[in-house]
Amino acid sequence: MKDFLESLGKKVEDALLTAGRIGIIFGQVCHLAFTPPFKLRNIFRQMEFVGVNSLFIVLLTGSFTGMVLAMQSYIALNKFGAESLVGTTVALSMTRELGPVLTGLMVTGRAGSAMATELGTMRVSEQIDALYTMAINPVKYLIVPRVIAGVLMLPILVIVADLVGIAGGYLIGVNMLDINSGVYMARTEEYLQMSDIFNGLIKAAVFGLLISLSACYQGFNAKGGAEGVGKCTTQAVVMGSVMVLISDFLLTTFMF
Amino acid sequence: MIKIRDLKKSFKTKIVLDGVNLDIEKGKITVIIGRSGEGKSVFIKHIIGLIKPDSGHIYLDDKDIVSLSESEHSSILKRFGMLFQGAALFDSMTVAENVGFPLREHTGLSSKDILTTVKEKLRRVGLVGIEDLMPAELSGGMKKRVGLARAIIMDPEVVIFDEPTTGLDPVMSANIGELMLDTQKALKTTYIAITHDIALTFRVADYVAMLHEGRIIAEGTVEEIKNNPNPILQQFLTGSTKGPLQVT
Numbered sequence: 001m002k003d004f005l006e007s008l009g010k011k012v013e014d015a016l017l018t019a020g021r022i023g024i025i026f027g028q029v030c031h032l033a034f035t036p037p038f039k040l041r042n043i044f045r046q047m048e049f050v051g052v053n054s055l056f057i058v059l060l061t062g063s064f065t066g067m068v069l070a071m072q073s074y075i076a077l078n079k080f081g082a083e084s085l086v087g088t089t090v091a092l093s094m095t096r097e098l099g100p101v102l103t104g105l106m107v108t109g110r111a112g113s114a115m116a117t118e119l120g121t122m123r124v125s126e127q128i129d130a131l132y133t134m135a136i137n138p139v140k141y142l143i144v145p146r147v148i149a150g151v152l153m154l155p156i157l158v159i160v161a162d163l164v165g166i167a168g169g170y171l172i173g174v175n176m177l178d179i180n181s182g183v184y185m186a187r188t189e190e191y192l193q194m195s196d197i198f199n200g201l202i203k204a205a206v207f208g209l210l211i212s213l214s215a216c217y218q219g220f221n222a223k224g225g226a227e228g229v230g231k232c233t234t235q236a237v238v239m240g241s242v243m244v245l246i247s248d249f250l251l252t253t254f255m256f
Numbered sequence: 257m258i259k260i261r262d263l264k265k266s267f268k269t270k271i272v273l274d275g276v277n278l279d280i281e282k283g284k285i286t287v288i289i290g291r292s293g294e295g296k297s298v299f300i301k302h303i304i305g306l307i308k309p310d311s312g313h314i315y316l317d318d319k320d321i322v323s324l325s326e327s328e329h330s331s332i333l334k335r336f337g338m339l340f341q342g343a344a345l346f347d348s349m350t351v352a353e354n355v356g357f358p359l360r361e362h363t364g365l366s367s368k369d370i371l372t373t374v375k376e377k378l379r380r381v382g383l384v385g386i387e388d389l390m391p392a393e394l395s396g397g398m399k400k401r402v403g404l405a406r407a408i409i410m411d412p413e414v415v416i417f418d419e420p421t422t423g424l425d426p427v428m429s430a431n432i433g434e435l436m437l438d439t440q441k442a443l444k445t446t447y448i449a450i451t452h453d454i455a456l457t458f459r460v461a462d463y464v465a466m467l468h469e470g471r472i473i474a475e476g477t478v479e480e481i482k483n484n485p486n487p488i489l490q491q492f493l494t495g496s497t498k499g500p501l502q503v504t
Contacts, residue, residue, distance in 0.1 A: 121347070130344035133304050134358045135333035 022217050025139065029147050029213070032140040042145040050111045050146075050212075051153030055160065057106050062161030065098050066090055066168030074177050083179055087188035090169030095192065095200045099161040100154075101248050104207035107154060108240035112215040115146055116236030119219025120229040128220070143216040147209060154208030155201040162200065199255045206251060210243040257282035257446055258303065258414070263312035264470075265298060272298050273309070274470030280463075285440055285447040287457045290467035291492065291501065296450035297341075299467060300416050303448065304336050305329050334362065337407035337415040341422055343399040345391040345406075351378070352387035355406045362410065377405040380442070381435055397428040401435065408439060415440075417449035421456050433459040454493055458482075466492065 073089040119142060122128050131138045166188070173179045218236035222228045258280040265273040272295040280286045290296050301307040303314060305321065313320045321332055345354045353360075355377060356370040365373070374387065381401040391399060400420060407415050420436065421429035433456045440447050440460075451457060457464055458478055465475040466489050474481065474489045481489065491499030 125342055125347075126340045126344040127346055129301075129306055130338070130340055130346075132306060133333060133336060133338040134361065135330045136358075136361055137330075 018217075021221075022213055025143065025217055025220075026209075026213055028139045029144050032137065033144050033148060035140070039141070039145065042141070043148050046145040046149035047153055049114075050107065050149040050208075051156055054107050054110055054153075054157055057110060058103055058157045058161050059164050061102050061106050062094070062099065062164040063168040065102055065161075066094060066165030067172045069093055069098070069165070070169035070172040070177065074173070074179075083177070084183045084187050085191075086173045086177065086179055087166075087169060087184040088191040090173070091166050091188045091192045092196060094165035094169075095162050095196045097200075097248075097252070099158045099165060100200045100203040100207060101244060103154065103157045103161045103204065104211060104244040104248075105241055107150075107157065107208070108211050108215075108237055108244060111150075112211045112240040113233050113237050115212065115215035116219040116222075116233045117229060119216060120222030120232040123220060123222045124225055124228055138220075143212075143220070146216055147212045150208035150212030151205050152208070154204040154211075158200055158204040162197065199251075202255070203248060203251050206247055207244050210247055211240045214239040214243055257317060258448075259313075259315040259318075260303070261313045261315070263299070263302060263314065264310045265295075265302065265307065266310055271470055273302070273312075276312070276467070276470070276472055278465055278472055278475070280446065280448055282446050283444050284462035285436065285449065285460050286463045286465065287461035288448070288450045288465050288467055289452060289454070289457055289492065290450075292452065294467050295470060296467055297418055300418060300448065300450050304338055304416055305333065334410065335413045337410065337412035339400065339403045339407045339415065339417045339420055341419040343391075343403035345394075345399060345402060347391055349391075350387065351383075351389050351391070351394070351402050354391065354402060355409055357406065358410050373409065374405070377409050378402070380408075380439060381405045382431075396423050397425075397431065400424065400432055404432075404435060404439070408443060408445070411443065412445065414446045414448065417447065417451075419451055419453075420449055421451065421453045426455075429453060429456060430459070432456070436460050452492075454495070 069090045070086055073093075074083060074086050077083050077085050077089065119128070122142070128138045128142070131141055170184060173184050174181045215236040218232040218239065222232040260276055260278045260280075263273050263276040264271075276299060278288075288296055288299065298307060302309055309322060312322070314322050316332065316335075321329065324332060346357070349357065352371060352374050356374045359365055359370045359373060371387070378384065378387070381404050383398065383401055383405070386394070386398070386402075391402070394402065417436070420432050424432065436447060436449070437460055439445070447460075449456075449460070461478055463475070464478060464481045465472045466481075467473075468488055474484050474486045476484065482493070484490070488500050491501050497503065
């Protein structure tokens with residue numbers, strides 16, 4: 001029992017330390033993001049990496065999720081004779097919940113892991129130290145562009161995921177489930193509010209911040225050789241995914 | 257030029273530097289020797305500010321750089337260049353982009369002027385026509401030389417070398433030694449190197465200091481070091497397995 005409590009205490013202590021360190025990096029990022037010189041080229045390069053390069057996987061995830069959602073919700077709604085609400089269900093689920101969360105998880109797996117690997121490799125091969133010795137702040141040069149890219153690109157990716165998800169739901173609803181096209185669209189427009197979309201986009205921006213911060217933190221703190229880099233990549237994906245899910249709950253509770 | 261006084265550093269319970277005192281003369285090559293794991297890298301990382309000491313002082317031209325603020329230290333760093341053990345070239349950049357990186361970040365020079373300076377520095381380290389190669393395409397010796405070109409691109413007052421010949425064959429090691437001598441003579445720069453390469457030490461050093469168990473146990477010119485009777489120093493210089501230094 002004593003051992004269990006000790007190990008639990010250690011885990012809590014580690015978690016608090018990590019949270020504190022990420023908080024410090026976040027503070028530095030906030031300060032340095034508004035401190036000249038501004039390296040727009042670096043930011044655009046990261047935006048391309050996080051956003052444009054994630055587009056295909058987001059299109060795929062969004063469209064299939066929308067299609068599955070249409071089929072699954074049809075089964076439930078059909079029992080109450082409310083098939084016409086399939087479009088509404090798909091649109092609300094995509095914009096409020098599945099679009100942001102699934103996009104967040106996909107970006108964590110694709111871009112978050114790559115960020116952690118790149119920075120981890122730079123750490124263990126002393127490239128980050130080299131930046132410092134050249135009087136270049138590594139946080140400003142490496143972390144700030146990635147965090148800005150995460151915060152800006154996640155909402156754009158979520159808009160794409162929402163659109164293709166709704167389109168996927170429409171295709172299945174109208175062509176496979178024989179729901180009248182006009183009714184499908186009318187119900188969707190009737191119940192989908194701008195606030196639903198905005199709530200999803202706020203979530204997306206927060207997810208972008210958390211994913212990029214946790215990936216950069218893990219990469220910056222990589223130790224050892226190839227094993228250390230592999231470990232930091234795994235931890236970045238686990239931490240990013242967990243942060244997306246927990247913050248999703250908190251934000252949903254707050255914006256409910 | 258650089259005075260180190262009573263520098264101490266511990267990591268958890270392990271004492272790495274236990275009161276290091278050393279004077280590094282301007283315009284000379286000072287080589288710090290010592291066994292692996294004796295804290296040589298930790299020591300030079302203190303000089304450039306990558307690690308903060310637990311106590312002690314590092315004076316650069318009589319100014320204590322340990323207590324400087326981040327922005328003050330940033331301006332001090334522009335007076336330093338560093339060649340890392342693995343060269344630490346940026347994987348995503350070409351050789352020219354690597355070498356010209358400090359110029360691009362800290363000066364308003366045009367791309368054309370930066371490339372001209374890059375080519376001149378690469379020529380100085382014996383490399384021509386490799387500007388567009390990526391670091392992954394270079395041999396170990398070429399990486400070190402590109403790293404040296406990058407370290408001297410801003411014409412720093414002090415260049416620090418972390419194990420400059422580790423992993424290189426004897427001919428390439430000798431070549432790096434000659435490059436150190438040539439560039440130091442041409443640029444009149446202060447060079448500080450840490451190494452356990454005795455041949456390199458005797459080839460390039462104006463002044464040698466041996467770090468052992470967190471302290472400088474012997475120092476002097478090459479001749480003085482060769483004639484120093486300290487048994488630890490002599491065992492290290494001769495590479496004997498018999499003596500006070502134990503293999504653990």
